Amino acid sequence: MLHVAAVDLGASSGRVMHGLFDGSRLELEERHRFSTCPVKRDGHLVVDVDTLYRAIETGLRYIAGVHPLASVGIDSWAVDFGLIDEVGRLVQPPRHYRDGAHEVGVRRAMQRISLEDLFRETGIQFLPFNSIYQLIALQQENEPLVLRSRLLLLLPDLLNFMLTGVAHAEWTNATTTQLVSVRTKGWATEVLERLGLPASLFPEIRSPGTLLGPARHLVEVGPPQVVHVASHDTASAVVAVPAMGQPYLYISSGTWSLVGTVVPEPITSDDALRWNFSNEGGVGNYRLLKNVMGLWLLQELEREWATSGEPVSLPQMLQEAQRAQPFAHLFDPDHPRFLRPPSMTEAIQQAVKEWGGHPPEERGEMVRAVLESLALKYRVVVEEVKALTGFHYDAVHVVGGGSQNALLSQWTADCLGLPVLAGPSEASAWGNALMQLVALGEISNLEEARALLRSSVALRAYEPANTASWEDAYARFRERLFHRPTLANS
């Protein structure tokens, strides 16, 4: 039996998963779960790297204390980074992308380079919290701090560095900085020059599926090899899309919903620019996708209800949503106001009002409004994907934690008029473990990885129903949508 550890850091929790591979089946078992929520320091939302690192070590020691651990891989959300000084210390805690400080970076960047030039060079969608804007904002705020930094490491690269002492930039996550060139596939040096950002901060880019080095702090239990997995959690989740052949559509559904497909080369056409698509690095391909605000909306509502003394479970929320009136409170879930609103309830009510609807008051109305609006937004993005690639798709794979939301999966099928195949729910951890097996030479490629996955996990299928009323709602949704600001044009 071969033992690997997949460390997957999500928006609110991280887990250390134990992968057991017997040559024909892979099993994943959770060994340690911990919070990844940002903390407030000096007025900013930051990532508590030391606490994360300690939790990861605890989980790894737990597995390695019992089994010979062959390897470890770390994936996390994208864009957030730490700056390291000449002795390898963090110069300050990494800012979290939901902190508002990057906005000054957006304004500054736009004075120096157009969105169009940036997109043509990097293929990445405009999101105000991309690393590029976070770094410019930091430079504006504290230039000496950036000048005395030696390296910029995205979160999984930073944790890998803490484990091994080796500093690299893993490809899939590096592309989310909006600072990697689609032409050279290296750091976009011309963009860095135009923005006055030091090229020396950016380490060598390495491909997923390669070995990084031994985990030096775990010598007494091995040490296991640290592997460059697809370290952007969405890239790992896409590795674990159990598709049979090409082309395929996916929704990586969690705090964000990443809606897209994979393409052999980036698509940087006028339409891709206009629709604000991303070409994020994948494993042997590009992930042509768009961020939809996702289950963050629901998570925030749930948090608000719990803090106001009315905690509610997900099954209860879904039951109440089913009883509410259909299509009564639609809104654009990607309005920038939803990134970090003081009150999600009020932000949704305001958005519905602006679309000429009656603001939802009841919990069920609110949940129904979120889920219907998400499904309708998925349809908008899927239509754009079809137009960009010219492909026909006959199903959509929903992977990640959101694949367990049966109501959203059913409504997604109804709205898209396509079957939904839901699962695996721990897709990022699966993709992470599978890339370790590739790096260790246990399996030879993605096709084999997917075959292994299909024989190891159960999927749920949802057939489209009730499509006529969704078609009608979609027509109304589209009409409203294209007169309102989105993350791209606000």
Ligand SMILES: C[C@H](O)[C@H](O)[C@@H](O)C(=O)CO
């Ligand atoms: C910032 C988000 O985390 C990012 O855009 C998204 O791709 C992600 O990583 C979702 O987990």
